[in-house]
Amino acid sequence: MPKKIHLISFIHAAASSMAYGQWKDTEDKLAREYTDPNFWVKTAQTLERGGFDAIFFADAHGVKDVYRGSYEASVKSGMQFPACDPILVAAAIARETKTIGLIVTWSAGYFPPYHTARLFSTLDHLTNGRAGWNVVTSYLSAGLKNGMGDNIPHDERYDRADEYMDVVYKLWEKSWDDDAVVLDKQTSTYADPTRVHKINHKGKYYSVEGPHQSEPSRQRTPFIVQAGGSPRGNAFAGKHAEAVFMVCMSIADAAKSTKKLREATAAAGRDPSSVKALLQVSCIVAETEAEAQAKAAHFLELADVDGSLSLLGGHTDIDFSKFRSDQALSGLESGGITTIGKFFSGVGGSDKWTFGDMCEYLKLSYLCPTIVGTPEQVADALEKWIDEADVDGFVLAPVQTPASYEDFVDLVVPELRKRGRLNDVGEISTLRERFTGSEKIATDHHAHSVSIDGAIAGGRRARVTGRKAS
Amino acid sequence: MPKKIHLISFIHAAASSMAYGQWKDTEDKLAREYTDPNFWVKTAQTLERGGFDAIFFADAHGVKDVYRGSYEASVKSGMQFPACDPILVAAAIARETKTIGLIVTWSAGYFPPYHTARLFSTLDHLTNGRAGWNVVTSYLSAGLKNGMGDNIPHDERYDRADEYMDVVYKLWEKSWDDDAVVLDKQTSTYADPTRVHKINHKGKYYSVEGPHQSEPSRQRTPFIVQAGGSPRGNAFAGKHAEAVFMVCMSIADAAKSTKKLREATAAAGRDPSSVKALLQVSCIVAETEAEAQAKAAHFLELADVDGSLSLLGGHTDIDFSKFRSDQALSGLESGGITTIGKFFSGVGGSDKWTFGDMCEYLKLSYLCPTIVGTPEQVADALEKWIDEADVDGFVLAPVQTPASYEDFVDLVVPELRKRGRLNDVGEISTLRERFTGSEKIATDHHAHSVSIDGAIAGGRRARVTGRKAS
Numbered sequence: 001m002p003k004k005i006h007l008i009s010f011i012h013a014a015a016s017s018m019a020y021g022q023w024k025d026t027e028d029k030l031a032r033e034y035t036d037p038n039f040w041v042k043t044a045q046t047l048e049r050g051g052f053d054a055i056f057f058a059d060a061h062g063v064k065d066v067y068r069g070s071y072e073a074s075v076k077s078g079m080q081f082p083a084c085d086p087i088l089v090a091a092a093i094a095r096e097t098k099t100i101g102l103i104v105t106w107s108a109g110y111f112p113p114y115h116t117a118r119l120f121s122t123l124d125h126l127t128n129g130r131a132g133w134n135v136v137t138s139y140l141s142a143g144l145k146n147g148m149g150d151n152i153p154h155d156e157r158y159d160r161a162d163e164y165m166d167v168v169y170k171l172w173e174k175s176w177d178d179d180a181v182v183l184d185k186q187t188s189t190y191a192d193p194t195r196v197h198k199i200n201h202k203g204k205y206y207s208v209e210g211p212h213q214s215e216p217s218r219q220r221t222p223f224i225v226q227a228g229g230s231p232r233g234n235a236f237a238g239k240h241a242e243a244v245f246m247v248c249m250s251i252a253d254a255a256k257s258t259k260k261l262r263e264a265t266a267a268a269g270r271d272p273s274s275v276k277a278l279l280q281v282s283c284i285v286a287e288t289e290a291e292a293q294a295k296a297a298h299f300l301e302l303a304d305v306d307g308s309l310s311l312l313g314g315h316t317d318i319d320f321s322k323f324r325s326d327q328a329l330s331g332l333e334s335g336g337i338t339t340i341g342k343f344f345s346g347v348g349g350s351d352k353w354t355f356g357d358m359c360e361y362l363k364l365s366y367l368c369p370t371i372v373g374t375p376e377q378v379a380d381a382l383e384k385w386i387d388e389a390d391v392d393g394f395v396l397a398p399v400q401t402p403a404s405y406e407d408f409v410d411l412v413v414p415e416l417r418k419r420g421r422l423n424d425v426g427e428i429s430t431l432r433e434r435f436t437g438s439e440k441i442a443t444d445h446h447a448h449s450v451s452i453d454g455a456i457a458g459g460r461r462a463r464v465t466g467r468k469a470s
Numbered sequence: 471m472p473k474k475i476h477l478i479s480f481i482h483a484a485a486s487s488m489a490y491g492q493w494k495d496t497e498d499k500l501a502r503e504y505t506d507p508n509f510w511v512k513t514a515q516t517l518e519r520g521g522f523d524a525i526f527f528a529d530a531h532g533v534k535d536v537y538r539g540s541y542e543a544s545v546k547s548g549m550q551f552p553a554c555d556p557i558l559v560a561a562a563i564a565r566e567t568k569t570i571g572l573i574v575t576w577s578a579g580y581f582p583p584y585h586t587a588r589l590f591s592t593l594d595h596l597t598n599g600r601a602g603w604n605v606v607t608s609y610l611s612a613g614l615k616n617g618m619g620d621n622i623p624h625d626e627r628y629d630r631a632d633e634y635m636d637v638v639y640k641l642w643e644k645s646w647d648d649d650a651v652v653l654d655k656q657t658s659t660y661a662d663p664t665r666v667h668k669i670n671h672k673g674k675y676y677s678v679e680g681p682h683q684s685e686p687s688r689q690r691t692p693f694i695v696q697a698g699g700s701p702r703g704n705a706f707a708g709k710h711a712e713a714v715f716m717v718c719m720s721i722a723d724a725a726k727s728t729k730k731l732r733e734a735t736a737a738a739g740r741d742p743s744s745v746k747a748l749l750q751v752s753c754i755v756a757e758t759e760a761e762a763q764a765k766a767a768h769f770l771e772l773a774d775v776d777g778s779l780s781l782l783g784g785h786t787d788i789d790f791s792k793f794r795s796d797q798a799l800s801g802l803e804s805g806g807i808t809t810i811g812k813f814f815s816g817v818g819g820s821d822k823w824t825f826g827d828m829c830e831y832l833k834l835s836y837l838c839p840t841i842v843g844t845p846e847q848v849a850d851a852l853e854k855w856i857d858e859a860d861v862d863g864f865v866l867a868p869v870q871t872p873a874s875y876e877d878f879v880d881l882v883v884p885e886l887r888k889r890g891r892l893n894d895v896g897e898i899s900t901l902r903e904r905f906t907g908s909e910k911i912a913t914d915h916h917a918h919s920v921s922i923d924g925a926i927a928g929g930r931r932a933r934v935t936g937r938k939a940s
Contacts, residue, residue, distance in 0.1 A: 013592075015660055024655045031653070031660060035595035035687070037565035061585065063681060071663065071681070078660030082651075082685040084592040085585075091561035092596050095507035111581060114616040115531065115555075122483075122554040125505035126562050145679040146584040181552075183501070185494045188774050190485055190501060190548030193541065209615040211533060211541070215552040217505070304658050 003386055005421045006243075006393025006435065007052045007413075008103070008278055009405055012059065013040075014083035018282070018366045018397040020307025022299065023078060028400035031078055037092040043402045044093045047100055050409030051422055053434045054101030054132055055093075056225070056245065056395055057086035061110070062142025064314030067306070068321045074314075077307030087119065094126040101431030103132030103225050109160065110148050113167040114208050120222045121172065121214035129218030129430030129439060134225040135240065137161040137233075142314070158232045163203045165240055169447040170199040171212035172221045181215055191215070199452040210452075221441045223431045229257075238264025239446050243276040243435060245395055247367050249344055254279055254389035262390075270444045276392040276435050279385060282365035282399060284372040285411045296364065296372045299399050303363035311366065325356035368397055375415040382412075383421065473856055475891045476713075476863025476905065477522045477883075478573070478748055479875055482529065483510075484553035488752070488836045489869040490777025492769065493548060498870035501548055507562040513872045514563045517570055520879030521892055523904045524571030524602055525563075526695070526715065526865055527556035531580070532612025534784030537776070538791045544784075547777030557589065564596040571901030573602030573695050579630065580618050583637040584678050590692045591642065591684035599688030599900030599909065604695040605710065607631040607703075612784070628702045633673045635710055639917040640669040641682035642691045651685055661685070669922040680922075691911045693901045699727075708734025709916050713746040713905060715865055717837050719814055724749055724859035732860075740914045746862040746905055749855060752835035752869060754842040755881045766834065766842045769869050773833035781836065795826035838867055845885040852882075853891065 011017050015031045023031030033039035044055060063081045065071040074081050090102040102123065106116060124131035137157045143149055152160065180195035199210035226241035228234055237244050244261055248254040254277075262272035284299065286292040309320045329344060330353075344353055344361070353361075364370050371381045385391050398404035416422050423434065430439045441447045481487050485501045493501030503509035514525060533551045535541040544551050560572040572593065576586060594601035607627045613619055622630065650665035669680035696711035698704055707714050714731055718724040724747075732742035754769065756762040779790045799814060814823055814831070823831075834840050841851045855861050868874030886892050893904065900909045911917045 021658055023653065023660060024658065035592075035685075037596050041565060061588075061683065063683065071666075075661045075663040075666050075681075076659050081683065082646075082661070083588070083683050084595060085589045087558065088561040088589065088592045088596060091558040092564050094562050095511060096565070110585065112617045114618055115580065118531075118553070119555045119558065122505075122558045125554060126507050126558060147582045147676055147678045148584055176552075183493065188491055188494065189546050190493060191545045191552070193545040196541075196545050206617055208617045211545075213531065213533065213551065213553050215505075 002383075002420055004423045005382065005386055005416060006276060006278060007050070007422070008054045008056045008393065008395045009047050009052055010056050010058060010280060010395045010397045011401065012080050012083060013057055013086040013089040014080045015078035016080060016307065017058070017401065018368075019299070019303065019364060019399040020077045020079050021302045021304030022400045024302050025298075025400060027403045030401040035084060037089075040089050040093050041096045043405065044097045044100055046402055046405055046409055048097050050405070050413045051417075051425065052100055053393070054103050054130075054431055055090075056103045056134065057090060057105055058134075059083070059086050059105035060143070061148045062146050064310050065142060066313035066317055066319050067310040069319060073306040073310040077304040077310065079307035079310050087123065090123060091126055094123070097130075099130075099425065099429055101130045101132050101223065101434065102127055103134055103223065103431075105134040105136055107149070108135050108137055108164040109157070110143075113164050113206055114171070114210075114213075117168045117171040118213045121212070121217050124217035124219050124222055125214070129432075131217070131219065132223035132225055132431050134227065134245065135161070135165070136227070137236070141317070154230070155232045158228075158236050160205045161236065162239070163205050165446075166203070166450050167199070167201050167206050167208050169221060169450045170201055170452050171208075171210060172216070173441070173447050174450060174452045175199055175210050175212035176216050178216065197452055201452075218430050218439055219432050219441075221447050223435065224441075234260055234264045235267070237261060237275070238266075238270070239268040241275055242432070242441070242445075243278055246277055246279050246391070248279060248389075249367070249369060251385060251389045254385065254391055258390045268446065270442065274436065274442050274444070277390065278393045278395050279389070279391045280368040280395045280397055281382070281385075282368055282370045282397045283378050283404070283408055283412060284364075284370065284399060285375055285378050285407050287374065287411070289374050289377065292372050292374065300360075300363055305359050305363050308362035308366055309359070312362065320355075323355045325354065325359070327355040329353040329355055329358050364399060365397060375411040378412050379415040379419060379421075382416070383419070386421075472853075472890055473862075474893045475852065475856055475886060476746060476748060477520070477892070478524045478526045478863065478865045479517050479522055480526050480528060480750060480865045480867045481871065482550045482553060483527055483556040483559040484550045485548035486550060486777065487528070487871065488838075488867040489769065489773065489834060490547045490549050491772045491774030492870045494772050495768075495870060497873045500871040505554060507559075510559050510563050511566045513875065514567045514570055516872055516875055516879055518567050520875070520883045521887075521895065522570055523863070524573050524901060525560075526573045526604065527560060527575055528604075529553070529556050529575035530613070531618045532616050534780050535612060536783035536787055536789050537780040539789060543776040543780040547774040547780065549777035549780050557593065560593060560601075561596055564593070569600075569895065569899055571600045571602050571693065571904065572597055573604050573693065573901075575604040575606055577619070578605050578607055578634040579627070580613075583634050583676055584641070584680075584683075587638045587641040588683045591682070591687050594687035594689050594692050595684070599902075601687070601689065602693035602695055602901050604697065604715065605631070605635070606697070607706070611787070624700065625702045628706050630675045631706065632709070633675050635916075636673070636920050637669070637671050637676050637678050639691060639920045640671055640922050641678075641680060642686070643911070643917050644920060644922045645669055645680050645682035646686050648686065667922055671922075688900050688909060689902050689911075691917050693905065694911075704730055704734045705737070707731060707745070708736075708740070709738040711745055712902070712911070712915075713748055716747055716749045716861070718749060718859075719837070719839060721855060721859045724855065724861055728860045738916065740912065744906065744912055744914070747860065748863045748865050749859070749861045750838040750865045750867055751852070751855075752838055752840045752867045753848050753874070753878055753882060754834070754840065754869060755845055755848050755877050757844065757881070759844050759847065762842050762844060770830075770833055775829050775833050778832035778836055779829070782832065790825075793825045795824065795829070797825040799823040799825055799828050834869060835867060845881040848882050849885040849889060849891075852886070853889070856891075
């Protein structure tokens with residue numbers, strides 16, 4: 001039986017996501033409708049119809065202002081700016097969808113963990129078990145300028161995030177017993193106080209007494225997603241992530257990243273197959289190859305490369321306005337993604353690329369593989385990644401929204417289904433079940449190993465350890 | 471023409487709001503359904519049908535644990551615990567309501583102002599202009615224990631909140647010009663960078679560069695609600711609040727509070743009638759007086775006074791388990807609400823109350839006037855508050871949810887309408903218009919007087935002051 005493929009849609013709750021200038025075409029509705037809940041509900045329902053596992057809401061705080069030393073290009077191109085807060089957009093979608101997961105990017109650092117725990121418990125309640133959390137620890141300089149976060153060294157950031165995760169796991173997994181809400185009319189007991197525990201967390205960075213303010217939601221801990229690429233980030237993902245969002249241009253790079261991820265997962269004492277590697281891709285699909293190529297050409301015409309370079313500037317802290325079009329790519333250094341030339345070498349022969357070649361590439365799909373072709377060609381390419389790079393699925397970045405999703409759902413999904421590549425999720429409704437078959441986080445996950453020194457109501461104390469609060 | 475009455479519904483997105491033990495009756499659905507968006511949409515639609523101006527979501531972080539020195543009574547009675555995050559519940563209601571405002575309690579202190587500004591802009595976008603913010607500055611000891619906020623003195627808290635408000639006003643009112651989003655295909659300009667300004671705020675407590683991450687929503691600044699009772703809190707309300715949530719037991723007290731509020735508003739250079747005084751009340755209504763009294767008796771039977779005393783303990787930091795039932799109320803000191811005896815003296819003859827009498831009172835409606843009777847009797851009582859205490863409307867605390875709302879909408883609203891007491895809001899859809907007739911915050915409000923030293927894209931700088939960014 002062929003390996004199944006997970007499908008996630010990638011999006012920003014903003015004027016654009018990863019392709020810029022597309023708003024000039026009325027088929028791209030994002031720029032005009034990203035503030036409208038009708039747009040989001042309709043888009044989510046399209047993806048749900050296509051059997052997508054989840055919507056992945058990317059997010060950042062601030063505006064990118066490295067390119068040309070200002071935010072001019074970001075604002076002019078509407079590059080992920082202006083933006084809505086995606087957690088509210090996810091909540092607005094909750095009631096009128098039934099099966100699609102809602103993964104929201106949220107920083108483990110900007111907000112008190114006690115509050116973050118309640119926020120995701122609420123989203124999991126409102127969606128009846130479909131909440132996912134893309135845990136980010138990085139601080140954009142633009143965020144810092146706006147009073148978001150503090151400037152601590154990269155690796156310490158992950159140490160602090162590790163403690164942050166311990167706090168939220170304690171709140172989600174250990175603070176409330178499963179049967180705490182009893183609704184016992186005889187004794188007028190809504191919840192049994194002896195089954196609701198303080199966590200009494202006192203660590204280096206956080207001090208949180210508890211108990212958790214929310215009763216357990218269906219998943220308890222939301223489905224945990226991460227995107228760390230550095231060695232420390234990879235270890236963090238191995239310990240915490242149930243799915244990892246990957247950006248790779250070649251099958252060889254993706255295979256290497258996936259291998260490193262599974263090793264980090266095993267090193268954290270977990271089943272290495274329990275973390276799902278999800279690769280960002282962009283697909284331009286039509287009934288015939290000629291139509292698909294024409295569509296890509298049309299997108300290229302609309303494209304606004306200043307938006308892409310403004311984003312890349314924000315990601316790498318390099319002002320790309322200083323580079324010449326004929327400059328060789330291989331020599332360009334980048335802080336964020338090793339060297340840019342190396343990164344792009346996965347795209348057929350692109351180790352010979354110039355800066356100008358790269359700009360052309362960025363126009364359509366920023367830093368991810370772009371597949372242009374018929375439904376069969378796209379399915380062939382996707383299968384190749386799955387089978388050769390050991391990835392588990394794709395995060396589909398749209399060029400135009402919702403048109404790119406609609407094309408994929410109407411053309412590629414039936415082809416993948418015909419090939420037996422998609423899960424038949426049937427009645428499955430929690431996000432985690434779609435990935436792991438289980439509603440609750442896996443028993444070998446770190447979330448279960450946190451201990452609480454919980455005072456039970458009335459002053460009695462009980463050390464609660466192990467798999468389940470007792 | 472009689473003075474019009476504003477109607478707001480009060481609620482916690484929690485197992486209970488202000489009346490405890492009611493979950494034992496299946497008519498009280500809150501305890502079982504507060505995590506379900508279907509419940510919230512249906513309840514909001516009921517209130518919308520009744521012409522309510524807004525839903526007011528109260529909130530706090532933590533669990534009350536003063537009574538008997540533990541959270542036992544809070545958990546056992548389900549006293550506002552467990553709880554959902556109300557801002558997500560508000561977002562979940564957005565799309566399927568059209569006119570009702572959604573006022574959410576949110577702390578000016580726990581979260582970076584840059585983030586708070588985007589959050590409320592998003593809610594205002596998703597609701598198309600129906601977002602309200604109940605600004606709270608107070609820190610519960612329970613919140614502090616959970617790593618929420620820091621323990622700074624009361625008055626300094628307001629000083630810091632004043633600066634917090636300046637930051638968000640700058641982001642909401644000054645960062646984006648009205649016509650910044652141009653969608654000009656010819657020049658490939660989504661937004662004009664020269665019309666999007668940094669705020670460059672550098673104050674004692676906050677440093678925020680901007681620009682605001684959201685484009686202007688219909689109201690720009692959400693409708694600002696406050697509930698400060700102390701002299702410093704009253705000054706804060708006079709400066710910032712467009713509506714104030716009041717808790718008073720007597721017409722004399724309410725008249726005094728309203729007078730002080732209008733004076734503080736005038737002192738802040740604003741039209742004193744532009745701040746709306748909203749009094750919390752509880753109404754138990756039925757077709758006949760006998761039925762209404764029977765209903766009240768039934769509610770009393772269900773009531774769980776431990777929940778009420780646990781809440782009062784949290785509000786006052788007094789452990790009421792130490793008091794005897796026959797103790798005179800007049801001697802009881804309270805940190806939060808002057809003395810308790812004085813507070814209750816407004817309820818007919820209650821200066822002679824014992825602690826036991828107060829407990830009986832708290833069972834139904836906690837700290838607010840309770841009106842029991844026919845639609846005519848309830849309307850009579852409400853009119854008396856409006857006409858004699860100069861209040862502008864009511865915040866209706868339900869005993870059972872949504873039953874108390876349904877009763878009010880079906881029985882009291884028609885009576886008030888008949889008496890010409892309700893506004894005919896017709897096509898009005900923004901929250902502020904319902905209160906002030908204007909979509910944007912009043913020109914004499916402090917939000918307009920903040921100045922930004924805004925760098926315009928490309929390094930040019932412009933001092934933007936006065937009424938409108940230029």
